[in-house]
Amino acid sequence: MRITLTVNGTRHRLDVEPRRTLADALREDLGLTGTHLGCEHGVCGACTVLVDAEPARACLMFAVQADGSTVRTVEGLAAPDGTLDPLQEAFSTCHGLQCGACTPGMLMTATHLLEVEPAPDRERIRAEMAGHICRCTGYMGIVDAVESAARAVRAPS
Amino acid sequence: MTAVEPQPVGEHRPATGTAVRRKEDTRLLTGRGRYVSDLVLPRMRHVTFVRSPIAHARLSAIDTTAALATEGVHTVFTGEHPAMRAVSLRARSALPGYVETDQPPLARGKVRFAGEAVAAVVADDRYLAEDGAEGVDVDYEPLAPTVCAWAVPTDPVHDEAPDNLLLSRTFRAGDAADALAQADVVVERELTTNRHGGNPIECRAGVARFDGADRRLTFWSGTQVPHLVRTQLAELLELPEGDVRVIAPDVGGGFGVKSVLYPEDVALCLMAIATPDTALKWVEDRVEHLLAATHARDHRYVLRAGFAADGELLAVTADVWCNTGAYSVYPWTAGIEPLMAGGLLTGPYKLSHYEATVRGVATNTSPSGPYRGVARPSTVFAMEALMDSGARALRMDPIALRRRNLILPADIPYKMPSRLVDDSGAYEACLDRAVEVFDVERWRAEQARRREAGERPIGIGVGIYNELTGLGRAASAGPRMPFRTGHDACTVRVNPDGRVTVFSGVTSQGQGLETTMAQVVADALGVAYDDVTVRYGDTDESLWGFGAFSSRQAVIGGGAAQLAGTDVRDKVLALAGALREVDVSDLDLRGGQVYVRGQEKPVIALAEVARVAYLQSDRLPEGFEPGLEGTKFYDPVRGAFAAGVQIAALEFDPVTGGTTILSWVCVEDAGTIVHPVIVDGQIAGAIAQGIGGAMYEHLVYDDVGNLTTGTLLDYLMPTAGEIPELTIDHVSTPAANPTGARGVGEGGTLAPNAVVAGALADALGVEVDDLPVTPARIWALLHGGADR
Ligand code: FES
Ligand code: FES
Numbered sequence: 028m029r030i031t032l033t034v035n036g037t038r039h040r041l042d043v044e045p046r047r048t049l050a051d052a053l054r055e056d057l058g059l060t061g062t063h064l065g066c067e068h069g070v071c072g073a074c075t076v077l078v079d080a081e082p083a084r085a086c087l088m089f090a091v092q093a094d095g096s097t098v099r100t101v102e103g104l105a106a107p108d109g110t111l112d113p114l115q116e117a118f119s120t121c122h123g124l125q126c127g128a129c130t131p132g133m134l135m136t137a138t139h140l141l142e143v144e145p146a147p148d149r150e151r152i153r154a155e156m157a158g159h160i161c162r163c164t165g166y167m168g169i170v171d172a173v174e175s176a177a178r179a180v181r182a183p184s
Numbered sequence: 185m186t187a188v189e190p191q192p193v194g195e196h197r198p199a200t201g202t203a204v205r206r207k208e209d210t211r212l213l214t215g216r217g218r219y220v221s222d223l224v225l226p227r228m229r230h231v232t233f234v235r236s237p238i239a240h241a242r243l244s245a246i247d248t249t250a251a252l253a254t255e256g257v258h259t260v261f262t263g264e265h266p267a268m269r270a271v272s273l274r275a276r277s278a279l280p281g282y283v284e285t286d287q288p289p290l291a292r293g294k295v296r297f298a299g300e301a302v303a304a305v306v307a308d309d310r311y312l313a314e315d316g317a318e319g320v321d322v323d324y325e326p327l328a329p330t331v332c333a334w335a336v337p338t339d340p341v342h343d344e345a346p347d348n349l350l351l352s353r354t355f356r357a358g359d360a361a362d363a364l365a366q367a368d369v370v371v372e373r374e375l376t377t378n379r380h381g382g383n384p385i386e387c388r389a390g391v392a393r394f395d396g397a398d399r400r401l402t403f404w405s406g407t408q409v410p411h412l413v414r415t416q417l418a419e420l421l422e423l424p425e426g427d428v429r430v431i432a433p434d435v436g437g438g439f440g441v442k443s444v445l446y447p448e449d450v451a452l453c454l455m456a457i458a459t460p461d462t463a464l465k466w467v468e469d470r471v472e473h474l475l476a477a478t479h480a481r482d483h484r485y486v487l488r489a490g491f492a493a494d495g496e497l498l499a500v501t502a503d504v505w506c507n508t509g510a511y512s513v514y515p516w517t518a519g520i521e522p523l524m525a526g527g528l529l530t531g532p533y534k535l536s537h538y539e540a541t542v543r544g545v546a547t548n549t550s551p552s553g554p555y556r557g558v559a560r561p562s563t564v565f566a567m568e569a570l571m572d573s574g575a576r577a578l579r580m581d582p583i584a585l586r587r588r589n590l591i592l593p594a595d596i597p598y599k600m601p602s603r604l605v606d607d608s609g610a611y612e613a614c615l616d617r618a619v620e621v622f623d624v625e626r627w628r629a630e631q632a633r634r635r636e637a638g639e640r641p642i643g644i645g646v647g648i649y650n651e652l653t654g655l656g657r658a659a660s661a662g663p664r665m666p667f668r669t670g671h672d673a674c675t676v677r678v679n680p681d682g683r684v685t686v687f688s689g690v691t692s693q694g695q696g697l698e699t700t701m702a703q704v705v706a707d708a709l710g711v712a713y714d715d716v717t718v719r720y721g722d723t724d725e726s727l728w729g730f731g732a733f734s735s736r737q738a739v740i741g742g743g744a745a746q747l748a749g750t751d752v753r754d755k756v757l758a759l760a761g762a763l764r765e766v767d768v769s770d771l772d773l774r775g776g777q778v779y780v781r782g783q784e785k786p787v788i789a790l791a792e793v794a795r796v797a798y799l800q801s802d803r804l805p806e807g808f809e810p811g812l813e814g815t816k817f818y819d820p821v822r823g824a825f826a827a828g829v830q831i832a833a834l835e836f837d838p839v840t841g842g843t844t845i846l847s848w849v850c851v852e853d854a855g856t857i858v859h860p861v862i863v864d865g866q867i868a869g870a871i872a873q874g875i876g877g878a879m880y881e882h883l884v885y886d887d888v889g890n891l892t893t894g895t896l897l898d899y900l901m902p903t904a905g906e907i908p909e910l911t912i913d914h915v916s917t918p919a920a921n922p923t924g925a926r927g928v929g930e931g932g933t934l935a936p937n938a939v940v941a942g943a944l945a946d947a948l949g950v951e952v953d954d955l956p957v958t959p960a961r962i963w964a965l966l967h968g969g970a971d972r
Pocket of ligand 1: 084
């Protein structure tokens with residue numbers, strides 16, 4: 028089936044089988060391998076992308092369901108010159124990542140959280156990020172990172 | 185916690201001890217990581233394994249006709265394929281009585297666990313390969329499965345071991361029976377620990393390509409041990425080792441699960457050899473991972489401990505069964521868990537009389553392998569359960585009883601009853617610090633207040649442990665295998681522009697070794713951290729490294745990096761001295777500039793020395809060869825024990841069985857810390873996995889060997905909602921190795937079982953014998969009845 032997706036600002040026309048997941052369309056057809064697959068059954072959160080500004084599990088969504096949508100992936104976060112966005116920067120300084128497998132999903136959910144709620148407290152951050160599994164960090168660095176990015180966004184220096 | 189700022193020329197701020205920006209972060213944060221799962225090669229084909237739905241059966245016919253007729257399918261391999269037939273993974277050990285058994289790359293003759301690969305389908309993409317897999321028709325003739333390691337088998341898993349016993353060993357020191365008879369108090373416990381596993385977020389993955397003309401194999405693998413994999417593949421596939429290249433690029437977590445060479449890996453390479461010049465890719469999904477990647481910690485402990493009236497621990501006896509699953513894990517063997525259990529059971533406590541019989545028993549379940557902490561989360565639970573029971577019987581404070589028996593600095597080096605030599609002695613220092621940071625008195629007062637007020641009970645749990653890290657040749661990991669894992673190599677090369685490339689034998693699955701090695705070399709050599717680039721995980725680039733296990737890389741790979749950096753520094757200074765006609769002993773290299781000691785201005789830049797070394801042989805003084813690099817191996821011979829203590833306060837709800845962690849403190853002795861944030865990250869992540877194992881994670885088989893927890897909806901890993909804020913603190917006694925580091929990869933996982941179980945007993949007065957400590961288990965302990 029022919030579909031159109033706008034991914035990180037670029038329009039793509041794709042011909043996909045109806046059973047092809049959005050994750051595979053992004054990773055295999057568009058080469059955007061930043062979106063990771065940790066379970067392929069909707070639990071781990073690694074594949075989270077923003078579809079029309081809402082977090083979605085790209086492993087549970089068929090590419091055809093995203094026809095006409097605007098998709099944001101981890102590759103779209105940094106500025107074109109490579110400058111990291113405040114969340115990415117905070118993940119680095121707060122050691123919110125180790126192996127990086129869960130990180131793209133974490134970043135996308137956190138991006139959404141800070142867009143809808145600029146000043147979440149730690150408990151709120153934990154609740155929001157609880158749809159993701161990180162096997163490396165023990166989560167503290169991730170919570171620290173989201174908290175500190177929220178501060179940085181509110182008070183740009 | 186910020187990145188290093190640009191520094192003035194010639195200034196050298198040590199990188200060690202500071203939280204420099206991790207070199208791996210930018211690519212991992214921008215979606216530009218290079219994981220095996222991401223790899224695309226021209227005309228690459230995709231592999232799906234067909235897995236047995238039955239735990240134990242004879243394999244009769246496998247009909248691949250329908251599969252081969254499926255659109256997009258190229259080939260189907262089975263265990264009887266000429267490419268597969270003759271190859272077996274056979275984990276070897278010289279341990280007396282160890283029964284060697286074969287593991288085929290694809291099942292041959294019979295299947296031994298549900299999930300074992302029986303066929304492999306090669307197709308144009310993964311969807312088509314899975315379509316093809318549905319067309320593979322396998323006839324199984326069921327045999328009686330054995331799931332429990334302490335049950336008597338009807339049909340043995342391997343004919344060579346009719347009782348399923350693959351190995352058994354007794355550790356003995358002193359006279360435990362006599363000492364128990366003399367003890368004032370004897371406590372007995374019978375415990376089981378729950379089967380669970382590492383579950384890195386990136387599952388297993390591999391790409392294999394065989395160049396037909398050159399007969400060279402390249403295997404991209406998410407492995408923790410690329411050099412070992414190269415050696416093993418060369419042996420198994422009968423290729424010259426120099427014609428096998430193993431590349432582990434970015435790897436999405438390992439935790440021991442990826443330190444195994446799996447039958448799927450070997451099958452993939454064999455298939456690649458059978459279809460030359462065609463890259464084959466296999467990416468495992470989570471359901472396969474839960475079924476067929478190694479499990480761990482399915483153990484039973486029958487224990488007795490004798491104490492004197494003053495609390496002195498007099499004797500411990502243990503009977504231990506470790507469920508090794510269907511195969512002796514390659515190359516670590518079925519001995520990996522039982523031998524670690526018997527060797528480290530007594531932990532940080534002084535003990536003269538010890539007798540422990542440990543067994544590795546085959547069953548029709550997924551093979552057990554190394555998982556972060558190997559066996560010790562179970563043994564620390566066992567030992568601390570004895571301490572807690574002992575304290576109750578003696579009416580002593582549980583912390584005081586532990587303190588009474590700790591190995592102290594004056595006892596070092598202390599020969600444990602298993603004859604391992606403990607060089608730490610920092611247990612009491614860690615305990616003192618933990619008691620202070622946690623504030624035991626405050627929590628005891630709160631506990632009393634709640635009792636008085638009839639509020640929800642809280643309990644305090646304690647776990648003290650020794651993490652055996654950085655094992656050298658005399659303490660090598662694993663049971664008398666055909667290799668000794670004591671050393672790693674590192675090459676430091678100054679390039680013609682004066683910048684530095686490090687070819688390290690370490691590997692990284694998130695531990696930040698790229699950063700740590702760069703820090704160590706920057707300081708040893710005398711250059712800025714930003715001028716050092718690290719290559720690792722490619723056997724064609726780095727000389728040698730055993731890889732990531734036993735918390736060894738900061739100690740051993742770091743030691744090699746330190747030695748190689750120093751070696752090259754000496755070479756730079758020698759050449760600089762000859763070029764400037766200055767005595768070498770007066771020279772110093774800092775921030776990429778060579779100084780005469782005491783003078784403010786540099787005499788020559790490293791870049792100029794390097795230029796001479798590579799490009800201006802006319803300027804090379806007599807006796808100097810071109811080039812500027814050095815390679816060193818390091819082997820610590822023994823190991824570096826790392827002491828650790830965790831104390832926590834947990835609240836229990838007697839009505840629902842619910843548990844809330846109120847405070848969790850960990851104090852470890854990491855020796856000299858190279859990167860403080862990476863070290864704390866290792867500890868935090870390890871504690872989180874330990875809490876997962878203690879409270880949530882359980883791989884459950886039914887009686888006929890079906891895994892009933894086959895998805896992440898049934899196999900629960902903790903999230904940010906379950907893992908509390910952790911307080912991590914340190915004492916520091918530098919180890920006797922080049923960097924002074926002690927390993928920190930595993931320690932955090934060791935205590936949570938003990939801490940959670942101990943807190944439950946402390947709060948509610950019920951001893952929990954079986955893990956994990958779930959709400960259902962707590963409820964059943966309080967109210968009687970079954971817990972599942
Ligand atoms: S891969 Fe989509 S939720 Fe795990
Ligand atoms: S950083 Fe490895 S899973 Fe989160």
